[in-house]
Amino acid sequence: MKLIIAEKPSVSRNIADALKIKNRQDGFFEGNGYIVTWAFGHLLQLYDAKDYEEKMASWKMENFPFIPQKFQYKVKSNPKNREKPDLGAKKQLNIIHQLMNRNDVDAIISACDFDREGQLIGDSIIYKARPTKPVYRLLLNEWTPQEVLNGLDNLKLNTELRPLQDAGISRQWADWVIGINLTSVATLKYQKGKGKALNIGRVLLPTLKVIYDRDQEIANFKPEDYFKLQATFKTAENETYEATYFEEKEEKFKSKEQLEEIRSQINEKPGVIHNKTVQKKKEFPPFLFNLSNLQGHITSKHNGWTADKVLKVAQSLYENKFITYPRTSSIALEESLVGKTAKVLETHSEDLPYRDEIKFIRSKRVFNNAKVESHSAIIPTYLKPKKLTSDEQVVYQAIKNRFIMQFMPVAEHEETIIETKIKDTSIKGLFIVKGKVQLIEGWKKVEKIQSKDTILPLVHVNDEVDMLKSEITSHVTKPPKQHTEKTLLRMMETAGRNIKQDEEDIEAILSGFSIGTPATRAETIKKLKDVGYISSQGKNLVCTELGKKLVETFPIKNLFSLEFTGRLEKSLFDIEKGKHNKNEFLQMIYSFTTKAVEEIKTDSAGTIHEVTRGRKLNDFMGKCPVCGHAVIEGKKGFGCSNWKNGCKFVIWKNDKFLATMKKKPTKTMVKTLLKNGVVTVKGLTSKQGNKFDAQMRYEKNTENDYFSWKMEFTK
Template sequence: MGKSLFIAEKPMVARAFAAVFNDNLTKHDGYLEGDKTVVTWCVGHLVTMSYPEVYDPALKKWSMSSLPFIPDNFLYEVIPGVKKQYDIVSRLLTRDDVSRIYVCTDSGREGEYIYRLVRNQAGVHDKDERRVWIDSQTDEEIKRGIREAKPESDYDSLSDAAYLRAREDYLMGINFSRLLTLKYGNQMASFLNSKRQVIAVGRVMTCVLGMVVRREIEIRQFVKTPFYRLLAQTDSDEKNGISFEWKAVKGSKYFNSPLLYKDNGFKQRNDAAELARLISGSDELFHKDLAGCDIELTVTSVHRKDEKKNPPLLYNLAEIQNDASKFFKISPDQTLQIIQSLYEKKLVTYPRTDARVLSSAIAREIDKNIRGLSQLPIFKPFTDQIFASGSYKKIGSTRYTDDKKITDHYAIIPTGQGLGALKGLNATEQRVYETIARRFLAIFYPQAVYKKTSVEAVNGSEHFFSNERYLDKEGYLAVMHYSFFKDKNDATAGNKLPAEIKKGDKIKIRALSIKEGETSPPKRYTSGSMILAMENAGSLIEDDELREQIKSNGIGTSATRAGILEKLVKNKYLSLNKKTQVITPTLTGEMIYYVVGYSIRPMLDPVLTASWEKGLSEVADAKIGEDEYMTKLTAFITKYTDRVKGENNGEVLSKCFNYASQFYKKGSYGGMAREKSTGKNRQGTAEKTQTKETKQ
């Protein structure tokens, strides 16, 4: 029998594989070799799709007549900068003495694509190919992956999806970027006083650009609405005593009144003051708050209950990218790089995962991960408690273990191994590791329990309400005291409701006050919240549990979302504040939004963009075929290419450009800073044009 060749995606991963072999491996240029084993690596992608001019030199010049460009057979070529390593890998793949190939690239769609490109370019035939699928780079997991490696043909559908994803991005990018640049590039360049303007369009990145611009328009056009609430205090000093808030419930004089903004607030202060006057019999409230009054409320109901809060689900890549953006003000791409490094150091499991649960297989052996963490003083009190309670034994029957919610990999968790590498990590890397470890340990702890008391009281036909909430049992929250944060008391009680308060009690009110509030505009995306919005097909859902319930195919994948944001910033279509991680559009980005909106509007639709990703998942699952997907793709590209060729939106786009430019400071054409939004509508023909466009 010949030798076995192991091909990894990166040199460091190859070294991790080589470490498990006892085969006298010696170093060579670009690979390691022993008596029975050869280990080599790619350096990311070695092969890529060829540009149109490779098909026909005439296609190097952009022209409308050459569009749509949809080749019958796609061409591929070796990337010049990595040709040396490609030649090494290609030679090893086709060596006569190599009889079996173990594919050890990243266990996912893109890792599969990297290998298939090299294999096909090298012309590999009649080899026994096996797929190694692992969740971490610990020695045990690597050995298990090799031992359980499946025939590479089992992953043909995944490969089909990978090729289709690349072809889709290629065809949309080349056709629509050339199309819109030829049609409107000069108009944009003239407006921006630049020599040339390429309008780069992508299946995912254009949709993300649209999400950011739409949010900016919503903020820009937002008009603050004031409202006025009536509060009653048992003490004239509002820092003391109990505070009650009035609400217009059934029976109130103001129930369903047009004077209300909501059931607890008036549109006008005078109306709130009139209510206060009716309750107190004082005219002073038209001008100021009233202290020293003597009003009585009668308690009509008292409800006491326990509120239980579960430990959150484990981290997937999107969740940790969001938290790292909030905690450490680092970009999703930086977070991915850090977790990838932790993975390669054997500290955590595979990072590019969408799952937030454990597999039943790992749940059965989870004590190994916990025991490893017990070696670290910062975590030992928690691991001791987990072992003492035996909670780890039952984790397989909880919501934190679910094989049905795992496609490629389970959640990101600490392996409990590689701990020697911790000393070499920088501060941010150590904090990211701590964040992952605490989220992991928390699932073995009980729920946090809050005590909540709700009181309703009346004065005549008007109802007042007071609520108290405080932390009674810390539960899993004991684990969540991060070393890099000052602890905050999680008890949220503001009022001090007497424990003996009961229905029928009379409560003396010593002060009435009117509190002014105002509606808030939508929040701008941060780099982290954008990742979550992409995961949920354009919906930024803050609630952790709700987000998991409605989760479906999102925009892009866990492996690509961070890179998409980076590309938009690099192209100067978006601006990223590194201190706050807040994302805003540039003038160039907003202009492209209008160009696409009037030309190929579906490219801005998150739901439609997510449907393309869902289609790729269906190909990977062998639910639909490659030909069916390509037919729909080519029809879409042809339809919109022909449509754009036959229309001219130059005039309406000029109005949109003029409208947008007033919100940006003059500067470099791609990096024009966004002016601070005033929250007021700006009138004018251009705005009316833009507003109509956003509603279409």
């Protein structure tokens, strides 16, 4: 009898189904020579500091740094009462250990996810019981019946996965030491009042710094004016085209006078076609999804989605056998999967209207071992879902479409560049225009991607053309855009290195030099929001005042460094590959933490966060313009206290109209508005990045009961 331990109940059900086991007991399935049981993710957790030493129950500066002589594990805590163990976890752990000790069990198989965390979950449960029986590892990329049976025929000894276990332990212990010590000491040093701790983490802080840096770039951006010279030309066949003036490959000019001088020389003079180039260009489909690219694609395309939500939905699809392992950094498939992939493609092509255009080919863009790190890219399995939730449909369709695209014809377009020289002038530049015509739609059919054609008239070199008009247009440089979850995930994936989305050379990603892992990045972004360091404004991510103060005050600058954190992640990656020593890594972490604690203790900086518990938000702002009741401040806005009786007057703190001009309503602003009916708001920001002032009114709409802002400008 062989005992299989899965990471979750849903996975154990998949294994039992593959082995045709129908007999379910309390906490396990049994039949056909196998027992299949399960964990609920982590059943064990590291001791809390107070479990090692009683004095650590209270936070005192002199107790830190604290690094245990030997790390120990206990049953995970009840989420509602951390002082007590989770009874469900305790019961299941006992069931697993009893099954391991059964006389008829002669081998133990860990079937937890094939990654750092999965290895840690399985090993912590199994070796807690000090087994004397051989332990094996089931390594799968999907949970379809065929793959489960193949995997059970190709088990590995668990000892062969020791480097993966070392990496998992190193990550867990390092994060515990840094988190417990620096969170405690930072909270004691920089926070006044009792409340949520100042959360300090190895992956949390560099991610926060990325958002802070972008906010600072935007705040410090100084818009500059620039100008372009554009002209409209007419051919002998009376067809027209517009072109832009270029001089030494530059179309933007800081000096309007320079362009006015050029314009005076060329005005309404004829031109001649100086050069014409026509090129056919191929457009390859985007690579297969890894987790970060999938999260970026979905969050940018669909409102209300976060990276964390994408991961949860993808995990559900994986556990239900519909997609391959989602927590991957790879954008290609292993070359050994060629035959299997062809069958998957055939299954998913059956009912597509363009199935005749789908052709399986073994290309290096799709099958390339050099682009695979542990797990291949995410693709559908051969099992077609009969029913999906609306959220599952969004993620599944994106994965399926991206997969199908790889085997559709390459899209092609024709690009035409026409260069026009003005006759009888001494100007150095040329008027240039580009045209584009889609020739082959190819893979773009899959998601009905529309290509915009720019069709130019037929001309030849040395043809003469007439200038109909010319004009100088004014423009303003724009600040960089705020980070979204898509751009932030990309920064984390590449540790800030400028690597293009579809770049062939992805060595930096696959060498482990990154911020976090595909499995943890979404959790990091969510945690930054939960602890109050960043907030969302639509799809944009911005630093809160607390996050900004933390970056500017907290003295351990290495923890904000992409380079430093990227090197730590690279070390964990190398431990996983057997190229770096676990103990050396941990000693470096302990030394770093000890020095950091001492640096914080002697730091002279003041308070970062002052907790004002029980702060009264229902301050009186003024009288409601609708019903005359008091307008008071609430958590999310300034609203009428008569709302229970149907009054809908409210000014939201995250008001979207004001947010477009980088403003939030303040108490003073609301009080003035309610008193006078109008308020002068200073320092609004236009779309071009210019600052301006305006008088604002908040008036009831004629067609409904809601209010809208009206702006007035004073000379």
